Amino acid sequence: MNQKQLAVKALEMRAFCYTPYSKFNVGAALLTKDGKVYTGCNIENAAFTPSNCAERTAFFKAISEGDKEFVAIAVAGGPAGEEPSEYCPPCGVCRQVMREFCGPDFEIILAKTPDDYKVYTLKELLPEGFGPDFLE
Ligand code: THU
Numbered sequence: 001m002n003q004k005q006l007a008v009k010a011l012e013m014r015a016f017c018y019t020p021y022s023k024f025n026v027g028a029a030l031l032t033k034d035g036k037v038y039t040g041c042n043i044e045n046a047a048f049t050p051s052n053c054a055e056r057t058a059f060f061k062a063i064s065e066g067d068k069e070f071v072a073i074a075v076a077g078g079p080a081g082e083e084p085s086e087y088c089p090p091c092g093v094c095r096q097v098m099r100e101f102c103g104p105d106f107e108i109i110l111a112k113t114p115d116d117y118k119v120y121t122l123k124e125l126l127p128e129g130f131g132p133d134f135l136e
Contacts, residue, residue, distance in 0.1 A: 001031055009027075010027040010028050010054075011084075011111060012039075013028060013076075014041065015027075017041040021048070023080045027039070027040070027075070028040040028054035028055045028057065028058040030072075040057030053091055054075065055097070056093070071106065071107065072106065073106075073108055074110075074111050075089075075111065076110075084111070087117075095122070095129070099122065099130070100132060105123070107119055107121060
């Protein structure tokens with residue numbers, strides 16, 4: 001599974017979002033160390049705070065299935081019914097969830113199309129993050 005294939009999966013996941021409030025659809029595809037992919041979409045709620053981002057949906061699916069080692073995540077987001085016109089960066093809460101389970105070189109692929117994506121590392125998007133190592 002290469003970066004482009006992961007980007008395609010994130011883009012495809014935008015079809016499954018539940019976003020009646022923001023109408024902003026985000027898809028994610030999380031690659032494990034052994035090549036498995038967990039997908040996610042954002043799922044909103046009338047009470048707002050129970051809403052879950054696409055990235056955390058993917059992470060929580062993976063963790064709940066016993067996978068805890070990850071190499072990359074692709075994220076694609078933008079207004080529902082349109083192709084993304086911007087790169088959609090993960091929110092702070094999702095970056096913190098990544099910090100819990102991933103190392104500094106974990107790749108975050110922000111995709112507009114299968115051929116137009118930018119790649120960051122977790123240490124670039126969350127410098128000086130607080131993580132489990134501080135509690136050892
Ligand atoms: N959202 C995500 O799912 N991931 C991101 O990286 C940014 C924001 C969702 C949360 C909410 O459902 C909608 O996008 C608008 O903020």
